[in-house]
Amino acid sequence: TKLDDSKMAGAEGDDSLYPIAVLIDELRNEDVQLRLNSIKKLSTIALALGVERTRTELLPFLTDTIYDEDEVLLALAEQLGSFTVLVGGPEFVHNLLPPLESLATVEETVVRDKAVESLRKISQEHSPVDLEVHFVPLVKRLASGDWFTSRTSACGLFSVCYPRVSSTVKAEIRQHFRTLCSDDTPMVRRAAASKLGEFAKVLELDYVKSDIIPLFTALASDEQDSVRLLAVEAGVSIATLLPQEDLEALVMPTLRQAAEDKSWRVRYMVADKFSELQKAVGPEITKTDLVPAFQNLLKDCEAEVRAAAANKVKVFCENLPEDSRETIIMTHILPCVKELVSDTNQHVKSALASVIMGLSTILGKDNTVEHLLPLFLVQLKDECPEVRLNIISNLDCVNEVIGIRQLSQSLLPAIVELAEDAKWRVRLAIIEYMPLLAGQLGVEFFDEKLNSLCMAWLIDHVFAIREAATCNLMKLVEKFGAEWAQNTIVPKVLGMANDSNYLHRMTTLFCINALSGVCGQEITTKHMLPVVLKMSTDQVANVRFNVARCLQKIGPVLDSSALQAEVKPVLEKLATDQDMDVKYFALEAISVLALA
């Protein structure tokens, strides 16, 4: 294929049309935006030059002139990651290393990260020999660079070359990584700590034990908490690699220490990674170590940590070993959960509320009624709307176990209050749960308690709420059927057509748009259509053109005689309206409904 490429370029004979000078001029343009544009089209330039000149002229030029705005450098770093074909395929891929090496040493993290990403990508395209001859030396140069940026970049490159090099080179790579883990710049130690888990995965098990474990232990007790917290994540990865019998001696002491670290950031990290940790260490250590650790995190003095732990309550309980799951939950976890329900911090309560319902499936009917139900009820009365909302949004879990009726007495005031919350986003959220609630509570309960709320939303002063309320009605009709609609909501909706506020009159039209399909032809023709037609003489133009749009929408539900006899004359009249928008929509409706 390489041959083909050069033949093609030659045959075109247009190399001379695009002298590199012109292209390079573009890359050097004073205007950053133009430089950026050219860099983003670097592949086009390379294509025009052909593989040979890209290698011998373009890449050296790029390597030599890397001093530019970070935005341009970022684009360059990204482009070079997919440049292999443009330099002539894997055989020549190492030609891309010099510019990427320079980019991997710049100050700006975003650029450097992108350069490392591209280097990782093209490392896979190197043959094992090229990897040792070209790539590994680059990694070593970066790893022993003067300024911290190059050493930071090196950290991300060890794991991609390690599996494919000889054992001597492997030993060197391990040595370099060790050195970076004890670098005196915290930035480098952070980079090393964040790549420790990834590096451990490509190492032979013996080296994991002999090399990685000491590094992990050292990083996990670093003087800077920003380093220690990254070691937590590495610890989880390492734990998955080790055989069960080594875990206790090699990683558990360090992880235990992390769970009690004096810095809340580290404890937060432990809480955040708790499910992964649980999977990595297995059921026995979970029982002996993680359960008490989890209890402590749930009782932590910092709300951030408690919230992170509260988020994990359900998953943690789910993954407990089955033989002792219920006992552990009842005796160890539930008491902490009970305290969190009345936590002082709303984020903690709301994190808990988003998962607590899930416990009912794990604990079964009796325990749910006896122990969890009181907690749900407390949370349903919480002062923070987010907490109540999180409970309501997860009602389906409880519904499966005990049925929602048990909750309905407390549910109602909670729903009513959320429905009237001052924040429209809260109101919007509860509207979205209405169809689900209606389904679970049944039609009678709904008619009695919730119907009026649903109607009240139709006259909310926020459009998004009115819109959602309209859509909600449609979903309710889908659930309860057309007859129910005709008896309960259609009269109210149509009544609004006489309201003095034109926004309410428009809401009638929007509701009809949504409801005509689910209510069917009879109701639409008999009850809705007359109202719509009557509104065509409304004095507000917005109402009139919405009549036209409404007719267009409900047209397909009507039969042809109604269309011809009733709709057509009205639309024709609207088509001669003074207002141009009314005209426009009337004509559109006429053409869509093929009434012309």
Add this chain to the structure above:
Amino acid sequence: MVHARCAPRNEALLIWPGRRKDGKKHPNQLFTSKTSRAMSSAATTPPSVDKVDGFSRKSVRKAKQKRSQSSSQFRSQGKPIELTPLPLLKDVSAQEQPELFLKKLQQCCAVFDFMDTLSDLKMKEYKRSTLNELVDYVTVSRGYLTEQAYPEVVKMVSYNIFRTLPPSDSNEFDPEEDEPTLEASWPHLQLVYEFFIRFLESQEFQPSIAKKYIDQKFVLQLLELFDSEDPRERDYLKTVLHRIYGKFLGLRAFIRKQINNIFLRFVYETEHFNGVAELLEILGSIINGFALPLKAEHKQFLVKVLIPLHTVRSLSLFHAQLAYCIVQFLEKDPALTEPVIRGLLKFWPKTCSQKEVMFLGELEEILDVIEPTQFVKIQEPLFKQISKCVSSPHFQVAERALYYWNNEYIMSLIEENSNVILPIMFTSLYRISKEHWNPAIVALVYNVLKAFMEMNSTLFDELTSTYKSDRQREKKKEKEREELWKRLEDLELKRSLQSDGIIPT
């Protein structure tokens, strides 16, 4: 309300809080003040929501409570702390005092939980009075500083001040908008800092003994505290660190390096650190004391740390201190002017007009001290940028740039080099004089054009007469560029079709 810049103990630590020589306003004051912003937001809230929304009875928001933070170190509320009251130092004989002093230091290691306002009230009061007594004692007494006292003092200070700072209450703490969270244990903490400063400043203080205890680890923990949200604490820390830097020569390089690390992390990793302004203030005085010629380490600090600090979003919070540091460097070594200005141009704000105004302010401070030989080296890129600023649609930016022409020294530099600068500026100025929406800017531009005309009328006339043909040439070039790219894209398309076998080769 306590604010960072009017903290109680704003000691005249350095040349700093003294005013900028030109009497310009602090950059923060250039913009809308907090109160006016609050007013404008109140004004935009529709007043009569209640009539439309029957639900708004709950919309009355709870008044925000003043927040205070604990020290993230009370893992569990332990038993009440009991301290046995000791006699006052002045009530015992001189021989007994050192011993009693040590005992009191040990007692003050007990740390109380101030978030629980009801616990240990008596003991809290006892510790407060003991700390007060200790402050007075180290200030006036002589001969109290035995060698055994050093580790005890450092231990007491460490126990009290070193703690993990708690998470910020609001995730998006914006120091410009939000009230800082105040440290709850301040009644004790303040006295501990006060005591420590008096100790460090005391005539009997011997760094040679203290360095065993005030070591790198101690300094590292001290630096971490600069992230405290409480401006009062940062102010004390500033004084403490400055004293340590002054007295412990062996720690100086280490302190500089760690500040370096804090800044780099701030710029490239977190963008969050509350004490940047304070650290820069200390650095301002450190730079002032650098010996000439400057070491490579210091130049690297300027180029790789101080310049990138300009990129941070919250620049306005420490810009005055940062600009001061930069100018200090240039006054030490004018040869640094070129890299500094090129650095600023590289990081020139693209979307944030407020920052652009700050950059222009800083640049003027630099130009105030620039040497003509240095000016010549950077005038081209510099005035290309100024020309862009002058034509900014944001009038504050344009105005700030045009004010340069009121600066006599800058004017003299422009005049000397008008043959280079005038062609760069001319196009923008000519265009704005016709197009800018703001009449005040147009008026300023006319003045500038007039000044140029007087400076170099031949060149000015020449540029006026070629203005049109120059524009046309530019347009033509623009068109050529478009065509070039179009041809390239066609080529690419053709090749990809060929390689897909759609067009035979």
